[in-house]
Structures are given as C-alpha cells and as structure tokens.
Amino acid sequence: MTDHIDGALALRWMNRFTEDFHDAQQALTDLDRQAGDGDFGTNIASALRKVVAELPTAEDATFASVFTATANGFLATGGTSGPLFGMWFRAISRSTAPEGPDTGLLAQGVAAGLAKVQQLGGASVGDNTMIDALAPASQTLLDASTSGLTIDKALTSAAGAARAGAASTADLLAARGRASYVGDLALGVEDPGAVTVAMFFEAGAAVVSG
Amino acid sequence: MSTPTRRQFINAPDDVIDEALEGLVLANPHLLKLDPAERLVSRVTPATKKVGLLSGGGSGHEPLHAGLVGTGMLDVAVAGAVFASPTASQVRAGTLLADSGAGVLHIVKNYTGDVLNFQIAAELAEDDVVVESVLVDDDLATTSTNGGPGRRGTAATVVVEKVCGALAEAGADLSTVAARGRDVVARSRSLAVALDSCAHPGQSQPAFELPDDLVEFGVGIHGERGTGRIPFASADELVEQLVDPLVQDLSLRSGDGVIAVINGLGSTYPLELAIITRQVHRLLAARGITVARTLTGSYVTSLDMHGASVTLTVADDELVRAWDAPVRTPSLTW
Structure with missing residues (x-):
C-alpha cells in the first residue's frame, strides 16, 4: 500500500473523477434545475474537457502537474462554481512533496483550498453549497493525519464524510449561491456542488485503495 | 397581446462575440489589436511605464468595454459571453498584458461572477503584477438594506474609466488612480x-x-x-x-x-x-x-x-479637468 499519491495515481484519480462525473452529469443537471439555473452540469463538464486536454502524460505526471492542470481547466470556465473548484484544486496542487503528498500534506492542501473557497465565496457550513461536503471531508482528513491513518483509509473516511455532508444539503435552505433565489423550492434537493465534492473524494478512495 | 418576433444581424449565436470583436478591430486598426483566444482587446501600441487599466465583463453592453480602449482610457478589455463574466483565466491573461511595470487597475462592475473572477485573476497574477481594484456600484434601483450583492454597476463605469484613464496617462501611481476611481464611484x-x-x-x-x-x-x-x-x-x-x-x-x-x-x-x-x-x-x-x-x-x-x-x-474642478483630458478610443474621442 502506498504512502504517497504520486503522479500516476493522481492521473488515475482525475480520470476516474472525470468518468464518474460524466456518468452522473444528467442527474446533477436535474438537481441544479430544481434548485439553481440548470447550468452546473454543463459548466463542470466543460471544465473537465479542458482539464483532460491539459493533463500531462503518464510518464510526465507529478501530483503537482496533474492538479495544476486541473485547476487551470476549471479557472478557464465560466460561472461561479468552476472558478471556486479551480482555486480549491490549485491549493491542493501546492501542498505536495517530490514523491507526492502523504496524508498530512493532502489534508493541509484540502484545508487550505477550503479556506480559499470560503474566503472567495463567503459561504459557511449549512448554506447549502459545496462547502457542506468540503468542510467535513477536510476535517476528516486532518483527523486521519493526526491519528496516523494510511492514505487509503484517510481518503475512504473523507469520502464518507463528504457524501454525508452532501446528503445533509437536501434538508437545507440555501443562503448563498443560485439556490438562494428559490427558497423552499430547493428543499429536498441535494446541492450539486456538494455532490461533486463527494464524487471527487470517492474517486480518490477508489483508485488509492484499488 | 401579439408578440413581435425580433430579427438580428447575426450568423450563429455562438459566433457573435468573436465576430463582433474581429469587426471592431478591423474598423480600428490604428487603435486596437485582438487576442482572439482570450478575447482580449488592447491598444495596438501598448503604453509604457504607466498604470495599466483593465476592464471587462459580459458582452452585450457595447461599446463598453472594448470600444473604450485607447489613449486616455483603457489599456485592455476582456470580453465574456453575452451577460456572463469572462473567466478568471482570461482576466489573468489580460492583467499580464495590461502591465507595463506600474501595476494594473481592475475596473469591475458589481456582479457576483465578475467580482469573483476578477478577484481570482488578481490572485493568479500576484507573483507578476501588483493589482488594485475599483468596484463600480452606481445603480440606485438596487440599493439594498439587508446585505445581498449590493448596487449593480452600470453607466458610471464610463466616468470611472475616463477619469482613471486621464490620471494614469498623466503618470499617477496605482494607489492614486485606484483611490480616485473609488471616489468617482462614491460620487x-x-x-x-x-x-x-x-x-x-x-x-x-x-x-x-x-x-x-x-x-x-x-x-x-x-x-x-x-x-x-x-x-x-x-x-x-x-x-x-x-x-x-x-x-x-x-x-x-x-x-x-x-x-x-x-x-x-x-x-x-x-x-x-x-x-x-x-x-x-x-x-x-x-x-x-x-x-x-x-x-x-x-x-x-x-x-x-x-x-x-x-x-x-x-463634480469638482479636478474631476472636470480629468474628464476634459484628451482621449482617443473607437467610441470616445476628444
């Protein structure tokens, strides 16, 4: 079992995430239609097409180059979710070591990205946004790092926390983001940004454990 | 009520922005040049050693912003899709292009997408360029008392771009130009x-x-x-x-x-x-x-x-002097 996420693993993580997102895109767009303006799926899919075009080859891939390419793809995308995801991935790309990040460095990068997204977007836990999945996932990773969990167990725990956080948004009234304009209509609908965060960690847990 | 159908001089909806920017630059080869990939319109002869002025936003507001690029006003304009902010990546590219060594001023209309993408772009460029920002929020109709996004940015943007442009051309430093821009917004x-x-x-x-x-x-x-x-x-x-x-x-x-x-x-x-x-x-x-x-x-x-x-x-005398300073752009010239 690996202690680090090297370039090859990072590349498999991102490819897996892209495939999973593609499979779920219609369902996420439907969620956004109920609570937002319906462009979430299209925007993120457009970002991921740019990401795939920018990803390094398997021979050249480092954790930093994979996540930098991911950040750049998202930052070249319209809307507000795309650039926020971009700044989150950018923070993750910066917290690494030559052989790739261990649990501690990954946890620090994810936490730094969370802080950046909160600073830029102004959302807190409970506002029915991507933060509702990101914050518990980040805390779980930090706890896993403190208790010395291996990176596969850490990512699996983080994925579970993110998924539970995404599920919690179904019961929330949005205070930020597009869903804040429709009030009660968004009740019972999971935030597509939070669901996407959960999918990202699930993809990571799957490739690192597999 | 009968609904009259609108007809437009367009080819394909997806090509509207790129074709219009191309047309603007073809009409003003002595003033403008175009980076079609990033949808940046800039001065054909870049200024040297002055504060760079960058503005932009969604398209559909023409001649704002590309028609106001030229001596005495903007250095670079960044175009988004119709009524949609340009991306952070575009604004970053525009910021680097606008810099001639004295820093760059972002003039941003107050909309959530614009504010976010310009702020991110400033951060992405921070290792290379000092960036300050003026947020234009002049629309009295959207004065809100309970938080929210605040007043929208509308036509005062022209006044801000003109006055800041005059100061930048006269050699004022970045913080002076930014402060004057914020003062114009407040007025x-x-x-x-x-x-x-x-x-x-x-x-x-x-x-x-x-x-x-x-x-x-x-x-x-x-x-x-x-x-x-x-x-x-x-x-x-x-x-x-x-x-x-x-x-x-x-x-x-x-x-x-x-x-x-x-x-x-x-x-x-x-x-x-x-x-x-x-x-x-x-x-x-x-x-x-x-x-x-x-x-x-x-x-x-x-x-x-x-x-x-x-x-x-x-207005005061100083503002009127800045307004009267020479300007040469496709849409504003004196």
Missing part, C-alpha cells in the same frame, strides 16, 4: 427606465413583455425586470422620475456641479436621447445645479433594449 448614481426589453442573440423573444401603457422602472443592463412598472408618460415626465431620486440620493444642492451621462440602452435613438438630455438639464437648472459636462449617447447598453439611463457624478 455617482444612475437610474434607468425601459419602454421595451431586449432579446439575446439568436432568440426571437424578448426577456420580458410590457403592456403598451406601462414602462419598466429601475432596469439594469441584463434584460432583467426592474423594480416596478409605472405608467407610460411623456419623455419629460419619465425623466423627472429618474432625476429626482438621483438628486436626493446624492444630496445635491443649489450651487453643486455634476457630470451627467445620458445613456441609451441599445435601441433608443439619438433624437430621443437628445430630448432626455434637454430635460435633465432643465430639471437640474431649476434646482440651481450646474451641469459641468454632459455625455449623451449609447455607451453601456443592454443588447437591443429600448431604454435610457441617467448617471450623475458630483
């Missing part, structure tokens, strides 16, 4: 009314329908509904409903001076704008307020919206 308020909505390129239906006896009051520049509907009336009566709240909000008194911008929203024709301008002058004169300078024309539009906005900026 400016706008209000708009529309007789008819606008239709997106490729769409045959307008964004909203208005009965013949009503007008949309407090509209913005994105085809959205206004704050309310008021009875259609003569130009003089409608203009009075725009000017009175501006005078009140700016606390203008007899003896004060203003720069007035009478702005068409897309399909308002010059005769109409001249009639509106006449009434703005008459109303202000009756209150003892001096109109130091007037700009009448369509500068900050909302596609083909049939409407007009009035912007008043409280």
Whole structure:
C-alpha cells in the first residue's frame, strides 16, 4: 500500500473523477434545475474537457502537474462554481512533496483550498453549497493525519464524510449561491456542488485503495 | 397581446462575440489589436511605464468595454459571453498584458461572477503584477438594506474609466488612480427606465413583455425586470422620475456641479436621447445645479433594449479637468 499519491495515481484519480462525473452529469443537471439555473452540469463538464486536454502524460505526471492542470481547466470556465473548484484544486496542487503528498500534506492542501473557497465565496457550513461536503471531508482528513491513518483509509473516511455532508444539503435552505433565489423550492434537493465534492473524494478512495 | 418576433444581424449565436470583436478591430486598426483566444482587446501600441487599466465583463453592453480602449482610457478589455463574466483565466491573461511595470487597475462592475473572477485573476497574477481594484456600484434601483450583492454597476463605469484613464496617462501611481476611481464611484448614481426589453442573440423573444401603457422602472443592463412598472408618460415626465431620486440620493444642492451621462440602452435613438438630455438639464437648472459636462449617447447598453439611463457624478474642478483630458478610443474621442 502506498504512502504517497504520486503522479500516476493522481492521473488515475482525475480520470476516474472525470468518468464518474460524466456518468452522473444528467442527474446533477436535474438537481441544479430544481434548485439553481440548470447550468452546473454543463459548466463542470466543460471544465473537465479542458482539464483532460491539459493533463500531462503518464510518464510526465507529478501530483503537482496533474492538479495544476486541473485547476487551470476549471479557472478557464465560466460561472461561479468552476472558478471556486479551480482555486480549491490549485491549493491542493501546492501542498505536495517530490514523491507526492502523504496524508498530512493532502489534508493541509484540502484545508487550505477550503479556506480559499470560503474566503472567495463567503459561504459557511449549512448554506447549502459545496462547502457542506468540503468542510467535513477536510476535517476528516486532518483527523486521519493526526491519528496516523494510511492514505487509503484517510481518503475512504473523507469520502464518507463528504457524501454525508452532501446528503445533509437536501434538508437545507440555501443562503448563498443560485439556490438562494428559490427558497423552499430547493428543499429536498441535494446541492450539486456538494455532490461533486463527494464524487471527487470517492474517486480518490477508489483508485488509492484499488 | 401579439408578440413581435425580433430579427438580428447575426450568423450563429455562438459566433457573435468573436465576430463582433474581429469587426471592431478591423474598423480600428490604428487603435486596437485582438487576442482572439482570450478575447482580449488592447491598444495596438501598448503604453509604457504607466498604470495599466483593465476592464471587462459580459458582452452585450457595447461599446463598453472594448470600444473604450485607447489613449486616455483603457489599456485592455476582456470580453465574456453575452451577460456572463469572462473567466478568471482570461482576466489573468489580460492583467499580464495590461502591465507595463506600474501595476494594473481592475475596473469591475458589481456582479457576483465578475467580482469573483476578477478577484481570482488578481490572485493568479500576484507573483507578476501588483493589482488594485475599483468596484463600480452606481445603480440606485438596487440599493439594498439587508446585505445581498449590493448596487449593480452600470453607466458610471464610463466616468470611472475616463477619469482613471486621464490620471494614469498623466503618470499617477496605482494607489492614486485606484483611490480616485473609488471616489468617482462614491460620487455617482444612475437610474434607468425601459419602454421595451431586449432579446439575446439568436432568440426571437424578448426577456420580458410590457403592456403598451406601462414602462419598466429601475432596469439594469441584463434584460432583467426592474423594480416596478409605472405608467407610460411623456419623455419629460419619465425623466423627472429618474432625476429626482438621483438628486436626493446624492444630496445635491443649489450651487453643486455634476457630470451627467445620458445613456441609451441599445435601441433608443439619438433624437430621443437628445430630448432626455434637454430635460435633465432643465430639471437640474431649476434646482440651481450646474451641469459641468454632459455625455449623451449609447455607451453601456443592454443588447437591443429600448431604454435610457441617467448617471450623475458630483463634480469638482479636478474631476472636470480629468474628464476634459484628451482621449482617443473607437467610441470616445476628444
């Protein structure tokens, strides 16, 4: 079992995430239609097409180059979710070591990205946004790092926390983001940004454990 | 009510922005050049060693912003899709292009997407360029008391770009130009009314329908509904409903001076704008307020919206001097 996420693993993580997102895109767009303006799926899919075009080859891939390419793809995308995801991935790309990040460095990068997204977007836990999945996932990773969990167990725990956080948004009234304009209509609908965060960690847990 | 179908001079909706930017630069080869990949319009001869001025935002507001690139005004304009912010990546590229060693000022209209993407772009460029930002939020119709995104940025953007452009050209440093820009914003308020909505390129239906006896009051520049509907009336009566709240909000008194911008929203024709301008002058004169300078024309539009906005900026001698400084752009030249 690996202690680090090297370039090859990072590349498999991102490819897996892209495939999973593609499979779920219609369902996420439907969620956004109920609570937002319906462009979430299209925007993120457009970002991921740019990401795939920018990803390094398997021979050249480092954790930093994979996540930098991911950040750049998202930052070249319209809307507000795309650039926020971009700044989150950018923070993750910066917290690494030559052989790739261990649990501690990954946890620090994810936490730094969370802080950046909160600073830029102004959302807190409970506002029915991507933060509702990101914050518990980040805390779980930090706890896993403190208790010395291996990176596969850490990512699996983080994925579970993110998924539970995404599920919690179904019961929330949005205070930020597009869903804040429709009030009660968004009740019972999971935030597509939070669901996407959960999918990202699930993809990571799957490739690192597999 | 019958719904007239809008027809447009376009080829394909997806090509509207790229083709229009190409046309603008073809018409002004002595002033402008185009980076088609990033949708950046910049001066054909870049300025040297002065504060760079960058603005941009969604398209559909032409001639803002690309038509205001040139000596005495902007260095670079960044175009997004119709009514959608440019990406952070585009704004970053524009910021690097606008820099000639003295830093770059972002002039940003207050919309969530624009604010976010310009802020991220400034951060992405921070290792290479010092960036300051002026947020334009002049639209009196969107004054909110309970948090929220705040007032929208509309036609005062032209005044900010003109005044900051003059200072930058004269060699003022970044913090001075930024401070003056914020001061102009604080002195400016706008209000708009529309007789008819606008239709997106490729769409045959307008964004909203208005009965013949009503007008949309407090509209913005994105085809959205206004704050309310008021009875259609003569130009003089409608203009009075725009000017009175501006005078009140700016606390203008007899003896004060203003720069007035009478702005068409897309399909308002010059005769109409001249009639509106006449009434703005008459109303202000009756209150003892001096109109130091007037700009009448369509500068900050909302596609083909049939409407007009009035912007008043409280002026002093220094502001008027900056306004009078030479400018040479496709849409503003003196």
